[in-house]
Amino acid sequence: xxxxxxxxxxxxxIAKRLEDKINDLAKPKGSLGTLxxxxxxxxxxxxxxxxxxxxxxxxxxxxxxxxxxxGVSKSPKEVTRQVIHxxxxxxxxxxxxxxxxxxxxxxxxxxxxxxxxxxxxxINRKIRKGTRNFRYEAAMTQEEMEQAVRSGAxxxxxxxxxxxxxxxxxxxxxxxxxASSMWMTCLTNIPLIECVGAGSGLDSEGVRHKYTVLKExxxxxxxxxxxxxxxxxxxxxxxxxxxxxxxxAAELKMVILIDGFIMTNCILAASLLYxxxxxxxxxxxxxxxxxxxxxxDSLGARPLLHxxxxxxxxxxxxxxxxxxxxxxxxxxxxxxxSQATVTKYF
Amino acid sequence: xxxxxxxxxxxxxIAKRLEDKINDLAKPKGSLGTLxxxxxxxxxxxxxxxxxxxxxxxxxxxxxxxxxxxGVSKSPKEVTRQVIHxxxxxxxxxxxxxxxxxxxxxxxxxxxxxxxxxxxxxINRKIRKGTRNFRYEAAMTQEEMEQAVRSGAxxxxxxxxxxxxxxxxxxxxxxxxxASSMWMTCLTNIPLIECVGAGSGLDSEGVRHKYTVLKExxxxxxxxxxxxxxxxxxxxxxxxxxxxxxxxAAELKMVILIDGFIMTNCILAASLLYxxxxxxxxxxxxxxxxxxxxxxDSLGARPLLHxxxxxxxxxxxxxxxxxxxxxxxxxxxxxxxSQATVTKYF
Numbered sequence: 001x002x003x004x005x006x007x008x009x010x011x012x013x014i015a016k017r018l019e020d021k022i023n024d025l026a027k028p029k030g031s032l033g034t035l036x037x038x039x040x041x042x043x044x045x046x047x048x049x050x051x052x053x054x055x056x057x058x059x060x061x062x063x064x065x066x067x068x069x070x071g072v073s074k075s076p077k078e079v080t081r082q083v084i085h086x087x088x089x090x091x092x093x094x095x096x097x098x099x100x101x102x103x104x105x106x107x108x109x110x111x112x113x114x115x116x117x118x119x120x121x122x123i124n125r126k127i128r129k130g131t132r133n134f135r136y137e138a139a140m141t142q143e144e145m146e147q148a149v150r151s152g153a154x155x156x157x158x159x160x161x162x163x164x165x166x167x168x169x170x171x172x173x174x175x176x177x178x179a180s181s182m183w184m185t186c187l188t189n190i191p192l193i194e195c196v197g198a199g200s201g202l203d204s205e206g207v208r209h210k211y212t213v214l215k216e217x218x219x220x221x222x223x224x225x226x227x228x229x230x231x232x233x234x235x236x237x238x239x240x241x242x243x244x245x246x247x248x249a250a251e252l253k254m255v256i257l258i259d260g261f262i263m264t265n266c267i268l269a270a271s272l273l274y275x276x277x278x279x280x281x282x283x284x285x286x287x288x289x290x291x292x293x294x295x296x297d298s299l300g301a302r303p304l305l306h307x308x309x310x311x312x313x314x315x316x317x318x319x320x321x322x323x324x325x326x327x328x329x330x331x332x333x334x335x336x337x338s339q340a341t342v343t344k345y346f
Numbered sequence: 347x348x349x350x351x352x353x354x355x356x357x358x359x360i361a362k363r364l365e366d367k368i369n370d371l372a373k374p375k376g377s378l379g380t381l382x383x384x385x386x387x388x389x390x391x392x393x394x395x396x397x398x399x400x401x402x403x404x405x406x407x408x409x410x411x412x413x414x415x416x417g418v419s420k421s422p423k424e425v426t427r428q429v430i431h432x433x434x435x436x437x438x439x440x441x442x443x444x445x446x447x448x449x450x451x452x453x454x455x456x457x458x459x460x461x462x463x464x465x466x467x468x469i470n471r472k473i474r475k476g477t478r479n480f481r482y483e484a485a486m487t488q489e490e491m492e493q494a495v496r497s498g499a500x501x502x503x504x505x506x507x508x509x510x511x512x513x514x515x516x517x518x519x520x521x522x523x524x525a526s527s528m529w530m531t532c533l534t535n536i537p538l539i540e541c542v543g544a545g546s547g548l549d550s551e552g553v554r555h556k557y558t559v560l561k562e563x564x565x566x567x568x569x570x571x572x573x574x575x576x577x578x579x580x581x582x583x584x585x586x587x588x589x590x591x592x593x594x595a596a597e598l599k600m601v602i603l604i605d606g607f608i609m610t611n612c613i614l615a616a617s618l619l620y621x622x623x624x625x626x627x628x629x630x631x632x633x634x635x636x637x638x639x640x641x642x643d644s645l646g647a648r649p650l651l652h653x654x655x656x657x658x659x660x661x662x663x664x665x666x667x668x669x670x671x672x673x674x675x676x677x678x679x680x681x682x683x684s685q686a687t688v689t690k691y692f
Contacts, residue, residue: 026432027439028420028546032661033634033654074374075689082688086372091681093373100668100675200374288379306652307669308379315378322446322668323653329446335437342428343421 002228003150005247007276010044018043022331026340034304038282038327045255045280046165051328053255055164056321058094058103058314059155059245060087061238063111065175066133067217072178072210074201077130080174081114087172087313088121094170094313101321103168108155110148111237112173125151131235134182135217139235145228148237152244160252167249168257168284168321169266170314171238174200177289180265181214182234184291186225187268188298192218197261197290200310227272242266243273250277255324257282257317258301260309261289268299282324285309285316348574349496351593353622356390364389368677372686380650384628384673391601391626392511397674399601401510402667404440404449404660405501405591406433407584409457411521412479413563418524418556420547423476426520427460433518433659434467440516440659447667449514454501456494457583458519471497477581480528481563485581491574494583498590506598513595514603514630514667515612516660517584520546523635526611527560528580530637532571533614534644538564543607543636546656573618588612589619596623601670603628603663604647606655607635614645628670631655631662 022036023029030036042051062084068077086092087107090099098105108123109116113130116122127147131139140148159167177199184195196211223229231240243266249256250270258267258281270277283303286293287310296303304320337343368382369375376382388397408430414423432438433453436445444451454469455462459476462468473493477485486494505513523545530541542557569575577586589612595602596616604613604627616623629649632639633656642649650666683689 025439026429026437027657031546031655031657032439033656035653035655035665079689082686083372086681086686086688089681089686091372091679091686093371093378093676093680096675096679097672099679100672200377304653305669307381307650309377309381310379311373311377319381319669319672323651323665326443326446326665329442330439333437333442333445334439335432335435340428340432340435340437342432343425 002146003153003244005251005274007247007250007274009276010279011047014047015044017049021049024336025330025334026337026342032330035327035330038324039331042255042328043331045253050332053166053325053328055162056103056166057106057159057164058098058168058170058318059106059108060094060170060172060313061108061110061152061241062172063236063238064113064130065173065179065236066131066139067135067178068175069133070135070213072213073174073199074206075174077113077174080172081112083172084112088119092313093311094315094318097315097318101318103318106155106159108241110241123155125155125241127237131237134234135213138233140232140237142232145232145240148240149244152241153248156245156248160254166255168259168314168317169242169245169263170259171242171262171312173236173238176236176239176262178210178214179234179236179239180262181291182218183230183265183269184295185218186230187227187272188295190294194294195291227269231269239266243270246270247274247277250280254280255282256280257284257321259284259314259317260287260312261292262312264292264295268295284320287316348492349499349590351597351620353593353596353620355622356625357393360393361390363395367395370682371676371680372683372688378676381673381676384670385677388601388674389677391599396678399512399671399674401508402449402512403452403505403510404444404514404516404664405452405454405505406440406516406518406659407454407456407498407587408518409582409584410459410476411519411525411582412477412485413481413524414521415479416481416559418559419520419545420552421520423459423520426518427458429518430458430468434465438659439657440661440664443661443664447664449664452501452505454587456587469501471501471587473583477583480580481559484579486578486583488578491578491586494586495590498587499594502591502594506600512601514605514660514663515588515591515609516605516663517588517608517658519582519584522582522585522608524556524560525580525582525585526608527637528564529576529611529615530641531564532576533573533618534641536640540640541637573615577615585612589616592616593620593623596626600626601628602626603630603667605630605660605663606633606658607638608658610638610641614641617645630666633662
């Protein structure tokens, strides 16, 4: 049975006091721009005038995709497991960012096509060794999807129990921009052609081939454009786990940092199930992947950074984290006009 | 006599090795976007494949402006000195950012209209208690301008001697967006109307009045549009000091972080004197002040952040600093394809 979540819109009754506090800080009103908005949002989520960010975690769900067999990615499938090794030995892109900003990494095998030995730092939630190829059939069964939502949520719940109140989500899975394009076109009605991009580095011929394969799969798809059937048909396991993780994080009133194109599709799906989840989200980064900006626009999201990242792994979310930290410091550490004896000129 | 600077273009012979190192990191080529560009630039400035950022400093030059008497700012002049007190007691906007990112603050009295007691943490380089009112006369004499360039440079040289190799510049001075608009229109030939904005928070009527005053001053100005006469006529002392500071930092091959509208005008002026200075600059932030984006475009600069900040003080530059740190970590800490045993798929 599909897991349900109890996600509350943050209680708005604290809003006026948060605004007053931010406006009483000794600066021209509004002059700290986005930092002021983030301080307000964080205070609202945590229902306090003194928000705090504790034990940030970056959860990376990893899985393989049957559609990768169709040559829709620049990288071969084996790269999924290789990069997981690189996560575990500290040399991957996300690792230096996690060290810099004090994030714990949680690497989850959601469905990688490889038999890992039992490794203490690799969380085994493998559902299957990769999804089925959605060019011909559903990527996963309904039971697998339900299990993925549950597993994704359980990983987040453990982070919360260990004291974390801020979480970012990343992914690793060769082929997952292809699956994301299918989610995007089905869930937003934006034409497929605008949802397909270069992924990890296809040239224009590669993008054309990817589009052709995906168009055929879309034409072949007989299911509805409701969110659950779309998630199930196109996968992958890591993306469905991220949906479950995001919903659980919102239920637990955690601050959620959203990464790039794939994770934005996951929060889109999550928000179609529970619109309240968006109140807990901070969008880290708008990348160059075709469609990401349109997707963000359709969510009304204004991401903090535009750095041309297209690595995934949560890298764009973690890069944006110090800005959220700045916002929290602002509301806690800046002096008010009266403390500072600055003429309140606004 | 005007101080001269010996600013070298970084030696490009290391460029190929830097590129090779960045491309051999285990990630899709180019997938860390701006981080890759910053790692390259930092390596080029420091002439090394293992760049390092040491003892970052934010220098804030502060001064008053005669033009403030014309009501061109939302804030009264006394706010300049009040905010300096708030810098010194740790409660100002820039203070929490400096603490967060490990910046030392150097507060310089370049020409504030107030007699401060001798304070150990306030560097006294006061040239005069505020510039003259450029609506009627030159803001400063030629000797004052030369002294300001020297003083600005000396403060930076001291930072360098204390071990800093990365420096950001900020300012405090009621009226200094007005002076900046004059620099911008004179030095870029962009019409004044496009160079005038709300500063610390003028409403549209206030902006109209500011424009009227500045237009009159511009029509009244008989001097040339060369950079030195413009700096001298329109001031202020803190801006001229920043020009000297930026030029000295480039001479010393420091990484220079550029803040908002006012500091962007200062680097524009500096680059008209010594174009090589731009090789050392990283642009932190594009704010909402009218004209800032056009000014950045005219310099070919692509700032790292767009957070709607309009506080000054170096806040936009310091907010961007963790991204530069990420870039340096990337080139030093990420594993290469061979270390990571990831298939080099690019």
